[in-house]
Structure formats: C-alpha cells, structure tokens
Amino acid sequence: MADRSRVWRFAVGMRNPSQITLLISLFFATVYPLTLSTEGSRVLSVYAVYFMWISLAESWNLVGGYAGLLNLGISAFFALGGVVGALALFDGFPFIISLLLAGFAGAILGVALIPTFRLKSFYFAIATLVVPLVVKPMVEFLGNRADFTVPQTVILTPIGLYYSGLVLAGITIFGAYFLMQSRVGFALRALGDDELASSSLGINVLLYKSIAVLTSGFIASAAGAYYLQIIGTINTTLFQNLNFSLFPIFMVIIGGIGTFEGPVLGAVVFSLINYYVTSQFPGSTVDTFILSLMIIGVAVLLPRGLVSSLHELRKRRTPIPVK
Amino acid sequence: MLSVDSVSASYGNLRVLWDVSMSAEAGEIVSIVGANGAGKSTLLKSIMGLVRTQGGEIVFEGTRVTGVAPHTLVAMGIAYVPEGRRLFPEMTVRENLRMGAPRRCPEVHERLKVVHDLFPVLEERSFQLVTTLSGGEQQMVAIARALMAKPKMLLLDEPSLGLSPIAFEKVIGVIEKINREGVAVLLAEQSSERAMEISDRTYVLENGRVAGSGLSDELLHDPMVRAAYLGVGT
Amino acid sequence: MALGTVEFVQALVNGLLQGGFFALSAAGFSLIFGVQKVLNVAHGAFIVLAAFATIQFSILVTPVLHIDPLLSIFTDSLMLALVGGSVYLLLIYRIERTGFEAPLLATFGLSILLEYLASNGIGPFPALDPSHGIGAQAQHQSYSSTAIQIGPFFLQEAQALAFVMAVVVLPILQLFLSRTYRGRAIRATSQDWEAAEFSGINTKAVRLLSFITGSALAGLAGGLFAFTNSVTATAGDEVLLPVILVVVILGGIGSILGTLAAGFLVGVIMSVSSLIALTLPSQFQFHADLASLLTFLIFIVILMVRPRGLFGHGIAE
Numbered sequence: 001m002a003d004r005s006r007v008w009r010f011a012v013g014m015r016n017p018s019q020i021t022l023l024i025s026l027f028f029a030t031v032y033p034l035t036l037s038t039e040g041s042r043v044l045s046v047y048a049v050y051f052m053w054i055s056l057a058e059s060w061n062l063v064g065g066y067a068g069l070l071n072l073g074i075s076a077f078f079a080l081g082g083v084v085g086a087l088a089l090f091d092g093f094p095f096i097i098s099l100l101l102a103g104f105a106g107a108i109l110g111v112a113l114i115p116t117f118r119l120k121s122f123y124f125a126i127a128t129l130v131v132p133l134v135v136k137p138m139v140e141f142l143g144n145r146a147d148f149t150v151p152q153t154v155i156l157t158p159i160g161l162y163y164s165g166l167v168l169a170g171i172t173i174f175g176a177y178f179l180m181q182s183r184v185g186f187a188l189r190a191l192g193d194d195e196l197a198s199s200s201l202g203i204n205v206l207l208y209k210s211i212a213v214l215t216s217g218f219i220a221s222a223a224g225a226y227y228l229q230i231i232g233t234i235n236t237t238l239f240q241n242l243n244f245s246l247f248p249i250f251m252v253i254i255g256g257i258g259t260f261e262g263p264v265l266g267a268v269v270f271s272l273i274n275y276y277v278t279s280q281f282p283g284s285t286v287d288t289f290i291l292s293l294m295i296i297g298v299a300v301l302l303p304r305g306l307v308s309s310l311h312e313l314r315k316r317r318t319p320i321p322v323k
Numbered sequence: 324m325l326s327v328d329s330v331s332a333s334y335g336n337l338r339v340l341w342d343v344s345m346s347a348e349a350g351e352i353v354s355i356v357g358a359n360g361a362g363k364s365t366l367l368k369s370i371m372g373l374v375r376t377q378g379g380e381i382v383f384e385g386t387r388v389t390g391v392a393p394h395t396l397v398a399m400g401i402a403y404v405p406e407g408r409r410l411f412p413e414m415t416v417r418e419n420l421r422m423g424a425p426r427r428c429p430e431v432h433e434r435l436k437v438v439h440d441l442f443p444v445l446e447e448r449s450f451q452l453v454t455t456l457s458g459g460e461q462q463m464v465a466i467a468r469a470l471m472a473k474p475k476m477l478l479l480d481e482p483s484l485g486l487s488p489i490a491f492e493k494v495i496g497v498i499e500k501i502n503r504e505g506v507a508v509l510l511a512e513q514s515s516e517r518a519m520e521i522s523d524r525t526y527v528l529e530n531g532r533v534a535g536s537g538l539s540d541e542l543l544h545d546p547m548v549r550a551a552y553l554g555v556g557t
Numbered sequence: 558m559a560l561g562t563v564e565f566v567q568a569l570v571n572g573l574l575q576g577g578f579f580a581l582s583a584a585g586f587s588l589i590f591g592v593q594k595v596l597n598v599a600h601g602a603f604i605v606l607a608a609f610a611t612i613q614f615s616i617l618v619t620p621v622l623h624i625d626p627l628l629s630i631f632t633d634s635l636m637l638a639l640v641g642g643s644v645y646l647l648l649i650y651r652i653e654r655t656g657f658e659a660p661l662l663a664t665f666g667l668s669i670l671l672e673y674l675a676s677n678g679i680g681p682f683p684a685l686d687p688s689h690g691i692g693a694q695a696q697h698q699s700y701s702s703t704a705i706q707i708g709p710f711f712l713q714e715a716q717a718l719a720f721v722m723a724v725v726v727l728p729i730l731q732l733f734l735s736r737t738y739r740g741r742a743i744r745a746t747s748q749d750w751e752a753a754e755f756s757g758i759n760t761k762a763v764r765l766l767s768f769i770t771g772s773a774l775a776g777l778a779g780g781l782f783a784f785t786n787s788v789t790a791t792a793g794d795e796v797l798l799p800v801i802l803v804v805v806i807l808g809g810i811g812s813i814l815g816t817l818a819a820g821f822l823v824g825v826i827m828s829v830s831s832l833i834a835l836t837l838p839s840q841f842q843f844h845a846d847l848a849s850l851l852t853f854l855i856f857i858v859i860l861m862v863r864p865r866g867l868f869g870h871g872i873a874e
Binding site: 070072121122123125126127129130133134136137138140141237240242246249250253257285288289291292293294295296297298299300303304 | 590594596598647648651652655656657658659660661662663665666667668669670672673676677794795798799802803805806810846847849850853856857
Binding site: 371373392393394396397398402403405409410411412413414418421422423424425426468469472 | 738739741742744745748749751752753754755756757758759760761
C-alpha cells in the first residue's frame with residue numbers, strides 16, 4: 001500500500017507541462033518499436049545515442065545542477081565505464097552485469113573525488129578537468145592496453161540496444177526525480193543555493209555532496225558501458241575527449257539547469273540538431289563547424305538556456321508592479 | 324548634491340527597496356538608520372551603481388547617474404566604504420590605498436600624506452599585507468582608500484561593524500574631520516544613536532521604505548523614534 | 558639499462574627547457590582564469606592557431622622575403638592579442654555575469670571552431686597535416702635541427718629559445734603586475750572585482766587587458782611550438798591543455814612566478830619519468846604511457862603535500 005501511495009504521489013507530482021510531455025514521450029518511445037517490421041527495426045540503433053546523452057546529461061545535472069558543483073571531468077566516468085564494461089564482457093558477463101559493474105566502478109571513482117569538495121567552486125571545476133587525465137594512464141597501466149574492442153557476438157541487437165537504452169534513460173530520469181523529491185534532493189538544492197547557510201542549518205554538506213557525486217558517477221559510467229554497445233570499441237583517448245565532458249553541460253544549459261526534465265530536453269534537442277546537420281553534410285566535417293557556431297551562439301545569446309530565457313522574456317513583458 | 328527619487332531594487336524576486344527618496348546636500352552628514360535588513364546597505368549600493376535599480380532616478384550634482392558604472396561614479400566624486408571593508412587581501416596597505424586613486428594622479432603623494440595625517444598608523448603599516456592588520460586598522464584602510472579618490476561625497480556602510488567602541492570613536496572623529504573639510508557624508512549605521520548624534524539629518528528605513536526623516540536632533544529626542552529604533556524605553 | 562649520470566642530467570636539462578615552454582603556455586591561461594574566473598578551454602587552440610600562423614609564415618613569407626620565420630612569434634603575439642581582445646568583447650564580456658557555465662561553453666565552442674579551421678585550412682591557407690610534412694616546414698633549419706653542445710650535454714636550440722623567452726617574459730609580466738598601476742588593477746580585480754570597481758577601477762578595461770595579455774602569451778608560446786613540435790590540429794586539446802592545467806594548478810592559480818616554477822617542475826618530472834619508464838624491464842613496457850602515469854602520480858603527491866600549489870594563494874580554501 002505504501003508503495004502505491006508513493007507512486008500516486010509521484011504521478012500527481014508531475015504536473016507541469018514539460019513533465020507531462022516527458023511522460024507522454026516515454027510512452028511513445030516504449031511502443032514505437034512495436035510499429036516496426038523486423039527489417040525496419042534496424043533504424044532503432046539510431047536512437048541509442050539519444051538515450052546515452054539523456055543519461056549523461058541527467059547524471060551531470062545531479063552534481064552540476066543540483067549540488068552546484070561544476071564537474072568538468074565527467075568523461076572520466078564515461079570512459080571508465082566503457083573500459084570496465086568491455087572487461088566485464090571479455091570475462092563472459094552478460095550485458096546487464098557489465099552495465100552494473102561499470103556503474104560501481106564509476107561510483108568508486110566518485111569516492112576518489114570527495115577530497116576535492118573542499119575546493120572553492122572555480123577551483124573545483126579546474127581540478128575536475130584534470131581527473132580524466134589522471135585516470136587515463138592508470139587505466140592503461142592496469143588494463144595493459146589502450147584499446148578495448150569487444151567481439152561482435154556480445155553486442156546487442158538493434159531492438160535490444162533500443163530497449164536497454166530506454167530502460168537506462170528511464171531509470172536515470174525517474175531516479176533523478178525521486179532523488180530530488182527526497183530529503184537528499186532537498187538538501188542538495190539547499191546546498192546549491194547557499195552552502196554556508198545549509199551547513200549551519202545542520203545539513204551534512206559532505207554526505208549529500210558525496211551521494212550526488214556517487215550517483216552521478218554510477219549513471220555516467222553505466223552510460224559509458226552502454227556507449228560501448230553502440231560503437232563496439234573504447235579507446236582510452238575517450239578519457240580526454242572534452243566533448244563528453246562539455247556536451248552534457250551544453251545540453252543541461254539548453255534544457256534548464258537544476259530541473260530534472262531539462263537535461264532530457266537538452267539532450268534530445270542537441271541530438272536532433274546534430275543528427276540533422278550530420279545528415280545534411282555526409283562525409284564532410286562541416287557539421288563540426290556548424291556545431292561549434294551553435295555552441296558559441298547558444299552561450300552568447302541564451303546564456304541561461306532555452307527554457308529560462310523564455311521565462312525571462314515573459315517576465316520582462318510583464319511590468320513590475322508599483323507597490 | 325545627491326538626490327534619490329523613488330528608487331526601488333530587488334534581489335531576484337525579493338523586493339528590498341520600495342520607492343525610496345532621499346537627498347543629501349554639500350557639507351552635510353546624513354545618516355540612514357534602521358534595523359538589520361531594512362535596506363540601508365542596498366540603498367547605498369544602489370547609489371553606488373552596485374545594485375540594479377528599478378524605476379526612479381538618482382541624480383548627483385545635476386547629472387542623472389542611474390545605472391552608471393561604479394568606477395565612473397568614483398571619478399565623478401562619490402566614494403564608498405562598504406560593509407565588511409572589502410580590502411584587496413593580497414596587497415599591502417600602500418597598494419590598497421593606491422588603488423583608490425585614479426590611474427593618472429600627479430598628486431598621489433599629497434593624497435597619501437592627507438590620509439596618513441588622518442591615520443598615522445597606516446603610514447607605519449604601509450608595506451604590510453592588509454590581512455595582518457587589526458579590524459580597526461582595516462576599517463581605516465577602507466576609509467583611507469575611499470578618500471584617495473578625493474571625493475566630494477563619502478558613503479559609509481556600517482563602519483562600526485566589528486570595531487571596539489574606542490576604535491569606532493576614532494572613526495567617528497575622522498568622519499567629522501573629513502566633513503569639516505567639505506566632504507558630504509552619507510552614513511548607514513545600525514548603531515543609530517551615535518550616527519544620529521554626529522549627523523545633520525536622518526532617514527529612518529523600515530522594510531525597505533523611508534519610515535521617517537528629519538533633523539537628527541529632533542528625531543533623537545522624539546520619544547517614538549527612541550522607542551522604535553534606539554531601543555530606549557519611553 | 559642502468560641510469561647513467563649523464564643521461565639523468567641530460568633528462569633534467571631537457572625537462573627544464575621543455576618546462577620553459579610549458580610555463581609560457583600556461584601563464585596566459587592562469588592570468589585569465591585568475592582575473593576573470595573564465596576557464597578558457599580554447600587556450601590550447603589559441604596556441605595551435607599561433608603555431609599555424611608561424612607555419613604559414615614559414616611557407617609563404619620566408620621563401621619570398623627571406624625573413625626568419627622565428628620573427629613571426631611577435632606577429633603571432635600581436636595577432637592573438639587581437640583575437641583575444643575580440644573574443645572578450647564579442648563573446649565573454651556579454652555573458653560573464655551570468656555565471657561560470659556560459660563563458661566556459663563559449664570558449665569550448667571556440668576551441669572546436671579553431672580546431673576545425675586548423676584541420677581544414679583557413680581560406681587560402683592550407684590545413685595542418687603533419688603527414689604532409691607541413692608541421693616540420695616551420696622547423697627552420699637553424700633553430701630546430703641544430704643543438705648546442707655543452708660538454709656531454711645537448712641543448713635543442715628551439716627549446717632553449719622557449720626557455721629563454723619564459724625566463725625573460727614571465728618575470729617582466731610579474732613586474733608589470735606588481736609595480737604598475739595597470740598591473741595592480743589587474744590583481745585588484747582578480748582579488749575582488751566589485752571592490753575594484755567601487756575603488757574607481759574600470760574593471761571592464763582591466764578584464765580586456767588581461768584577456769589580451771593572456772592571449773598574446775598564447776601567441777608567443779604557439780609561435781615557438783611550431784619550432785619545437787610537429788603541430789596537429791588537435792594538439793590544443795590533446796597535448797597542450799592537459800599540461801597547461803597541471804602547470805596552472807601546481808603553480809597556484811593566477812601566480813605568474815608560480816607558473817614559471819611549476820612549468821620547470823612539470824617539465825623535469827615528465828622528462829625524468831620518461832627516462833625511468835625507459836629503464837624499466839621490458840615486461841613493464843605496456844602500451845600504457847608510463848611517463849604520464851608517473852607524472853600524474855607525482856602531481857597528486859605534490860598536491861597532497863601542497864594543496865595550494867607551489868606559490869598559490871588559493872586553490873584550497
């Protein structure tokens with residue numbers, strides 16, 4: 001019974017339009033493959049990157065959006081997850097176990113980040129930028145290689161890839177939502193607002209920051225193991241690929257920082273645009289050029305993101321009441 | 324000299340100033356008193372261009388200065404001593420003072436001499452990092468830094484904060500001395516009684532609004548004001 | 558292989574020379590981050606842009622006018638100063654008040670853009686492609702192929718030049734910051750920009766100046782980079798930015814002399830690490846980059862002992 005009331009409260013809690021849209025989209029995403037023929041189901045693998053970016057952006061948002069800790073090194077978690085996932089598959093573990101093992105590895109890396117919490121915000125950001133650089137040679141040393149290619153036999157079918165991605169993204173989204181509705185989420189938002197006040201209110205700053213980073217690390221690494229399924233190979237250069245650290249931030253900013261549906265919106269918008277631009281210029285790198293202009297454009301014109309900029313516009317139209 | 328005409332200000336959705344109007348004339352000491360959170364600091368910050376205001380206007384010596392950058396206001400003759408001093412922590416006393424004067428300042432040595440005459444201890448401490456100074460000395464640096472701009476008007480925000488009564492008395496003495504030399508002073512203070520004693524006029528702020536104003540002498544002896552703001556029973 | 562004294566000293570010397578280049582590369586980043594708290598992730602790409610310009614100079618100008626391509630490091634500085642100034646005014650200035658993320662993303666987009674331009678060519682200037690040997694063309698014979706011999710030791714000339722530049726330019730920058738009004742205004746702004754503003758300092762001008770100065774330093778480093786390395790379009794992200802970050806953190810953010818010292822330290826650590834990695838038995842010779850493993854382990858140990866960096870006032874609270 002308790003569970004049911006909780007689910008009910010949860011459903012009732014999702015009231016604003018973007019949250020309802022999200023629920024409807026998830027429903028359609030679930031039934032969509034049923035409309036396809038066996039032949040047509042190959043197209044499903046296209047959507048895998050959407051789920052991957054959703055998970056990664058949502059994971060970044062837990063730390064960067066709620067706890068106000070700017071993690072610029074999420075590629076470390078992502079790449080580590082890919083490597084651990086590959087090692088698990090080598091050892092004959094099924095995909096789902098490889099995902100979980102990758103997640104635990106990410107959570108452990110999160111623990112290693114705890115000492116950096118005492119840094120001031122800007123310095124925390126620059127320190128996290130170094131984390132992937134530190135982890136990369138360690139992984140290469142322990143794994144005794146730089147290239148982790150898994151045999152085709154352990155790769156999921158398009159339909160398996162689609163549904164496992166949907167489940168990953170779904171768990172991430174609802175996990176983030178539940179976490180934010182819980183005491184932890186309340187504490188994290190308070191943290192993001194004013195750390196000094198929160199700690200004087202008796203909120204255990206270190207504990208809640210740690211929970212955020214561990215959860216985020218778990219998700220990001222699981223997303224890395226999922227990425228392995230998409231491309232079949234992980235090279236350790238992925239660690240220092242800034243794109244995987246900064247694209248999630250870009251998505252979160254577009255969609256709305258510190259909201260649980262924002263990263264989903266941002267990831268979908270980003271992936272759609274990226275897909276469209278890439279398909280317009282096949283076999284060319286012009287898409288990179290357009291992407292760079294888009295990032296600069298969004299940063300300069302919508303520095304507070306699409307959603308909040310729209311809100312602000314609305315606010316500006318309504319005159320400030322006198323008295 | 325300075326007039327603030329129905330200015331409002333907010334932090335996010337929280338409105339902290341509501342149509343505040345006030346003025347200060349050349350040669351005056353004007354005090355702004357009120358409880359913690361009444362908007363004293365925000366009023367000074369609004370004048371100084373550190374807080375974006377909504378509606379109304381601020382005029383200094385006939386020029387509309389609403390929305391003007393703080394450094395321009397300094398060049399026009401308004402200097403500011405903030406709450407909490409806000410010195411440059413990794414600089415020496417001398418460097419902090421130098422930052423108060425404009426870039427091209429042929430008379431920088433004369434100005435240094437003036438502030439050293441006001442605060443002789445600062446000359447001894449010239450090459451010490453400001454963080455090694457006592458709270459009272461740091462407050463002196465903050466005031467001296469503002470005076471290096473050779474202002475026509477000085478805004479002081481809670482100069483008593485963190486000072487011993489003796490140190491505060493010294494600061495009060497300096498404020499009066501500066502004022503005698505022709506600098507108008509706008510003083511926001513929680514230690515209202517002392518501030519009112521040395522000022523010509525007083526504005527009382529309450530919840531972001533001007534709740535009363537008048538000659539300091541009269542307000543000081545008004546039993547209602549005494550009860551409400553000075554914590555003295557009738 | 559045993560570690561001989563000569564090899565060891567030679568590694569130290571190489572490290573110091575390389576460290577000069579590191580310091581030069583990192584100083585501009587440190588200055589910009591210290592003053593305006595903008596993490597310019599395009600700093601590596603700025604350096605590559607300057608290297609690109611020097612390479613073009615060596616291809617297009619040197620054969621015609623017989624001007625030493627080395628002189629192009631000064632035009633590089635000038636060019637990057639212009640680029641930096643425009644980037645600040647057109648992009649960063651408009652968004653720096655909105656927080657940390659938007660300026661970061663703007664410079665990130667910029668780094669992708671510059672990388673794209675370097676690998677596809679800019680207008681009439683051909684792309685950077687080391688497989689065509691263009692990266693090597695700038696290595697003007699009199700600077701890179703020759704080495705100065707002192708006793709049993711060799712100094713690579715281009716590296717030695719980067720070292721000299723670092724040792725001359727960075728202390729001058731430090732003097733500028735500590736002795737002149739403008740330099741002090743930069744420091745004041747980095748310590749408390751609001752206080753700087755109400756003390757009468759035009760902080761917009763100060764930020765512009767620091768962005769220009771930082772970018773000009775990237776130009777200087779980039780010009781030299783073309784002589785010491787084979788330049789690729791992605792070198793900014795893959796090679797330079799990592800080293801810059803390590804040097805800046807070790808040196809203490811915003812501290813120029815700290816950056817200089819940390820540059821030497823990182824250079825020496827890297828070169829000695831490579832030497833040690835070479836001497837390890839062959840079963841330890843993995844695909845792994847043992848030198849960077851050792852470098853980062855030492856980096857972490859140093860940070861544990863001195864979390865504020867060597868000269869820092871501020872990475873830890």
